[in-house]
Amino acid sequence: MSLRKTITLVGCLLLSMLSGCKNHRVERTVVYENTVYHWRIDHVVDIFLPDNKRQYYEVFLNDRLLILPGHTFNDKNDIREFIAAGGFDIGHWRNKSIVVSFENSQLRDGHEIRLIRSVMLTPVNEKEVIVTDMVTQQQVIAELK
Known part of the structure; x- marks a missing residue:
């Protein structure tokens, strides 16, 4: 294959990848808001291509x-x-x-296991929350990032 054909092929591939990126958009919908304790929950839909969607929730404390x-x-x-x-x-x-519920990946005995964990979050201050496991009722204070 000649150099010109190779460059043209690579250019076409890059162009198709870049044109696919322009179809990426994010839709957000506020599904819960507590103005007293300053919680907000957004439902997020990440749309990459016409047929590829990913949905999840984001939580905000004091914005x-x-x-x-x-x-x-x-x-x-x-x-x-x-x-x-x-x-x-x-x-x-x-x-x-x-x-909230989330996927939790842990290493146990050299194997990765995936769990779905549900916890209740209660704010202590702007940087800390009490995390209560909904199954065991164990509590720990977590410092937010």
């Missing part, structure tokens, strides 16, 4: 994206995207808290 440190859950990655998230009605006695 800052909530990022839970991975080491709190023996995970190598920080948790910033949630499978499910919800809050309590303003009249409920737990309206200071929210509940």
Whole structure:
């Protein structure tokens, strides 16, 4: 194959990749907002191409994206995207808290296992939350990133 054909082929591939990137867009919808304790939950739809969508929830506390440190859950990655998230009605006695679920990857006995973990988050201050495991009821204070 000649150099000119190779350059043309590579150029066409790069052009098709770049044109695919312009089809990427993010749609956000606020699904929960607590103006007393400053929680907000957004449903996010990441659309990469016409047929490729990824959905998740992002949680904000005092207008800052909530990022839970991975080491709190023996995970190598920080948790910033949630499978499910919800809050309590303003009249409920737990309206200071929210509940989130996320995928948790852990190494156990040399094997990676994937869990779905549900926790309740209650703010202590702007940088710390009490994390309550919904299964074991164990609590730990996590410093937010």
